[in-house]
Amino acid sequence: MNVTRTNIDDYLVVGLQGRLDTIQADAVEKTMLEILDQEHTRIILDCKEMDYISSSGLRILLIVQKRMLAVSGTLKLCNLQPSIQEIFDISGFSMIFTILPDLKTALKD
Amino acid sequence: MAILFGFFPVLIFLGCLFLLDSFKLVRVRWLIFCLIWGLLTTAMAYLLNTWSASLFDFDFKALSLYVAPVTEELLKAVFLFIMVTRRQIGFMIDAAIYGFAIGTGFALAENTWYYLHLGEGFDVLLAIVRGFGTAIMHGGTVAIFGMVLIERAQRSTSLFSGTSIGLVSAIVIHSLYNHFMVSPLLQTLLIIVILPVVFYMVFMATNNHLQKWLEVAFSSEIDMLRMIRKGQLKDTRAGNYLTSLKEHFDPEVLVDMYCYFSLYLELSIKAKRNLLLKESGFPVMLEPDIKSKLKEIRLLRKKIGKAGELALLPLVRMQHRELWELNQLENQ
Numbered sequence: 258m259n260v261t262r263t264n265i266d267d268y269l270v271v272g273l274q275g276r277l278d279t280i281q282a283d284a285v286e287k288t289m290l291e292i293l294d295q296e297h298t299r300i301i302l303d304c305k306e307m308d309y310i311s312s313s314g315l316r317i318l319l320i321v322q323k324r325m326l327a328v329s330g331t332l333k334l335c336n337l338q339p340s341i342q343e344i345f346d347i348s349g350f351s352m353i354f355t356i357l358p359d360l361k362t363a364l365k366d
Numbered sequence: 367m368a369i370l371f372g373f374f375p376v377l378i379f380l381g382c383l384f385l386l387d388s389f390k391l392v393r394v395r396w397l398i399f400c401l402i403w404g405l406l407t408t409a410m411a412y413l414l415n416t417w418s419a420s421l422f423d424f425d426f427k428a429l430s431l432y433v434a435p436v437t438e439e440l441l442k443a444v445f446l447f448i449m450v451t452r453r454q455i456g457f458m459i460d461a462a463i464y465g466f467a468i469g470t471g472f473a474l475a476e477n478t479w480y481y482l483h484l485g486e487g488f489d490v491l492l493a494i495v496r497g498f499g500t501a502i503m504h505g506g507t508v509a510i511f512g513m514v515l516i517e518r519a520q521r522s523t524s525l526f527s528g529t530s531i532g533l534v535s536a537i538v539i540h541s542l543y544n545h546f547m548v549s550p551l552l553q554t555l556l557i558i559v560i561l562p563v564v565f566y567m568v569f570m571a572t573n574n575h576l577q578k579w580l581e582v583a584f585s586s587e588i589d590m591l592r593m594i595r596k597g598q599l600k601d602t603r604a605g606n607y608l609t610s611l612k613e614h615f616d617p618e619v620l621v622d623m624y625c626y627f628s629l630y631l632e633l634s635i636k637a638k639r640n641l642l643l644k645e646s647g648f649p650v651m652l653e654p655d656i657k658s659k660l661k662e663i664r665l666l667r668k669k670i671g672k673a674g675e676l677a678l679l680p681l682v683r684m685q686h687r688e689l690w691e692l693n694q695l696e697n698q
Binding site for chain 1: 577578580581584585588591592595632635636638639642643645646647648651653
């Protein structure tokens with residue numbers, strides 16, 4: 258899984274590309290923790306190219322969300338593929354995260 | 367000073383076990399009940415041991431080596447057994463912590479009794495042996511009983527083998543401890559060194575197992591439910607299997623089986639989501655319709671009966687852990 262970082266306006270846009278599964282989870286968690294340690298308080302996770310997420314992946318997103326809440330920061334998810342959106346909806350995780358349809362809306366909102 | 371050695375090691379050990387519970391499986395309310403049960407069993411065991419000693423004319427040695435381990439372990443195990451049958455315990459981690467809490471309660475009451483009874487005789491050395499050795503042994507034996515019981519419960523529907531193996535293990539360890547085959551201080555040292563390592567290894571292994579279980583089950587259940595909601599179940603192996611049951615069940619029962627399967631998936635996903643939330647320190651979510659859905663799944667289970675449940679076994683393995691999962695939703 259690739260993780261990209263881009264600064265747009267006040268946000269750090271983190272692009273997640275590929276599968277966020279058990280095999281990738283440790284490496285992604287490490288990267289995400291590095292990002293959090295840099296004290297960014299406005300983060301958008303662009304999931305446009307993320308085609309799979311498992312419970313390990315969801316756990317990482319929860320860790321990020323928890324850390325952001327602790328610093329009164331903002332975490333948004335955008336561009337979720339329909340199959341990923343469905344996972345969030347079925348499990349109820351869509352009520353925990355701010356999910357927006359695309360990056361443009363996420364930057365504006 | 368002596369009283370500190372007599373009381374705190376076992377409480378600190380319990381606290382450490384509690385902190386190792388990364389999925390927050392243990393509920394404080396039940397932990398307190400376990401401690402209270404442990405306290406109560408000390409009195410019960412005292413009465414039972416005294417009564418049996420006078421009835422069968424046991425001397426102190428026989429009582430300490432063979433009778434007390436049986437009565438004390440039996441009494442301590444009762445509450446944990448009830449908790450398992452009531453699906454309050456799902457994994458080795460919570461079984462070990464609740465079990466250790468019962469032993470902690472027992473040891474605290476027993477050490478208080480020794481302290482009050484012996485007065486000045488309860489010196490630092492005795493306090494160290496009782497606080498670090500005996501107290502932790504009392505917690506350890508019930509924890510072992512709990513871990514064996516839950517491990518067996520997950521494999522079979524009968525709790526007999528788990529109860530008997532767990533109890534025998536606890537009684538043998540207790541009795542061996544009371545034999546003091548090596549010096550009490552060395553024995554205490556062995557307990558302090560071995561038990562934490564054993565617990566740590568079991569906890570790590572269970573945590574890994576739990577994470578793998580979540581990983582596999584969560585994804586596959588979501589995939590399956592997604593197929594059901596899209597009306598594509600018939601294209602899957604599970605759907606083919608359900609279709610093949612047509613020949614053996616009435617249409618109404620088949621509909622109930624389908625609903626049961628679908629509802630089980632929905633509830634199971636929510637229970638797993640809550641586990642993930644707890645692990646990450648979020649409050650659990652409870653949808654307003656959960657209670658009615660739990661009621662519904664129970665009714666459906668009754669309606670499809672044992673035969674239906676057995677037929678669905680390849681799809682829904684409603685055993686201890688699955689029932690525990692649903693119970694978690696009910697009690698949150």
